[in-house]
Amino acid sequence: MTPLLSVQGITKTYGAHIGCADVSFDLYPGEVMGIVGESGSGKSTLLNCMAGHLVPDAGQVVFDTRSDGPRDTVTMSEPERRMLARTDWAFVHQHARDGLRMNISAGGNVGERLMAVGARHYGQIREVAADWLDRVEIHEDRMDDRPTAFSGGMQQRLQIARNLVTGPRLVFMDEPTGGLDVSVQARLLDLLRGLVRKMGLSAIIVTHDLAVVRLLADRLMVMKDGHVIETGLTDQVLDDPQHAYTQLLVSSVLQV
Amino acid sequence: MNAMIEIAGVAKTFTLHNQGSAVIRVMEGANLTVNRGECVALVGASGAGKSTLMRMIYGNYLTASGSIVVGGVNVARAEPRDILALRRDTLGYVSQFLRVVPRVATLDVVAEPLLSVGVDPEIAKSKAQALLQRLRIPQRLWGLSPTTFSGGEQQRVNIARGFAHGYPALLLDEPTASLDAENRETVLTLIEEAKARGAAIIGIFHDEAARDRVCDHAIDVTAFVPEAQ
Incomplete structure (x- = not known):
C-alpha cells in the first residue's frame, strides 16, 4: 500500500533556533497520528511545514495525489498546492x-x-x-x-x-479541543472519531493533551526540542514509554 | 498449523529514567503456545507478570527480546499499523478497565468492533443488543454512556464489546471479577462458545473454579521471573 503522506527529513530552523529537525514518517490511509510535546517542542512548526503554511529548509512532504500519484508538495507550484489545500486537505485551527x-x-x-x-x-x-x-x-x-x-x-x-x-482525505488539526470546556471537548472528540471512521479520513493531530490522543490517535509521535524522541502505537507509548522525557510527560498527567 | 499464539524466548525490562535510570528485569525466557479452540490460564502470585505478559501479547507493552506471534504477526517486531490491523481483525482484549470516549452510548461502544471490521450497522446493532441482553444490562441503559455505570456493569459492557466480533484470539484479564453468580455463568458460557468456534484464549482468573472449568491448562509465569534480582 502507498502511504497517503510520506514525510522525509523535514527540517525548519528560525535563525540559530531549531523549529524541527529531520522528521520522517509515513501515514497510511485511514490512520490517525498524534503529535505531542510541550510548548516550543516544534510540533506546530512541523504541522505547518506539512500543511504548506511554512516552507521547510530541507526535506520532502510527499502526498499521494488523486490524479498524479505521489508528489512532493514542498516543490510543487503554489497554485497546485492551494488546490490541494482546498480539495484533499483540511486544516482545523486551534482558534x-x-x-x-x-x-x-x-x-x-x-x-x-x-x-x-x-x-x-x-x-x-x-x-x-x-x-x-x-x-x-x-x-x-x-x-x-x-x-x-x-x-x-x-x-x-x-x-x-x-x-x-x-x-478531504487528510486533515491537519492543531489543538482542536484546546480552550474548550471538558464536556464540549468530549462531544467534539466523539464527533471527530465518528467522522474519521465514516469518511475513512487520515488525520494528524497536534496537541499537548494526552487524553485526547489516547482517544483519537492510532499512533503517537513525541517531540522535544524539535526532535522526534519516540514513536509507536498510542497506547504503547503512553503505557510503556521508553524515553526519559516521555516517561516524565506521562507521569506528570493529573489523574482524575 | 494449529497454533494461534506462539510465544518464544520473551524477555521484558522496564527502564525508569526518572528514578535513577533503574533497569528492572521483569521477565525472561517466556515460552507459551496456544492452539485454536484452547484456553490457557496464566497463574502466579500478584506481581509475577501475568498482566505484563498479556499486555505484551496485545502490543501494549514493548517486548525486549524474543517473539510473540499471533495469527502470523510477530507483535514483538511489527509496525504499529500491522498491530492495529491484528487488533481489529484477529486479537481481542478484555481488560479490567473500560476505556471509552465519553458520551458514546453503550450500544455503540459494544457495536464498534463490528463496525470497524465492516459489518453492516444494522447487524452490528442487533448483535450488540443480543450480547447486552445476555449480560443482563437493562435496556434502559443502552442509550447512555457506560462511564457512569457501576463497576460490575462496566465490566459486563467491556465483555460484551470483547465478544461482539468473533476474534480468533482473545485475551481475558479477570473476566469474572466483580460479577454475580448469574453473570459469571454467562461469561463462562461465552468463553466456552468462543472455544467451540475455535478461538485461542489466554486468561487471567483469580476465580479458581472458573479457571478449572474453562481452561485446558495453566502456565505459572513465576517460572519466567529472572533470578537474582
Missing part, C-alpha cells in the same frame, strides 16, 4: 476564528469551501451546508447566523464542517 470567516453566516462558511471547488448551484450548496451543519450538531435554524453569535464549541464544530464538506 476557530482563524479558520472561519467571522463576518459571513454559518451556512456561508460551509458553502464558501464548496464554491471554491466549483459548486455553483445555490440550492444544492445550501442543502449540502445544511446537511453538514446537522452532522456537527448545529441546528438548521442557526444557519444564517454569523459565527460571532456562536459559543466556542459551536464555532469549532462549524470550522470542522467547513473543512470536511469537500471530502
